[in-house]
Amino acid sequence: MIEYHIDFQGQNLAEQITQGVISAFGAIGFIVGILLQDIRVSLYIFSAGVILTALLVIPAWPYLNRNPIKWLPSREKTAITVSKEHETSTSEDIKEKLS
Numbered sequence: 001m002i003e004y005h006i007d008f009q010g011q012n013l014a015e016q017i018t019q020g021v022i023s024a025f026g027a028i029g030f031i032v033g034i035l036l037q038d039i040r041v042s043l044y045i046f047s048a049g050v051i052l053t054a055l056l057v058i059p060a061w062p063y064l065n066r067n068p069i070k071w072l073p074s075r076e077k078t079a080i081t082v083s084k085e086h087e088t089s090t091s092e093d094i095k096e097k098l099s
Helices: 008-036 039-057 091-098
Strands: 080-082 087-089
Touching: 008 039
Parallel strands: none
Antiparallel strands: 080 087
């Protein structure tokens, strides 16, 4: 499975785009369908809006990841107390013992 990463502000923007485009195409499709008395035209217009929305927000476009999350740096040497040996070991010592 392919993973896509977007930040929290990108998720909010994608939600706003989705609601705006689908609502606009739905309203336009409804009005045109009423005027032409043809439900197929309404469905085609609405479907075009759904496809356009999918193209705008489903791939992880760079505009959806402008504010990436800055995580805290990892701790290289974390002290861990080993109960069997009653000594304090670093994570590097434990990795060597497991190897």
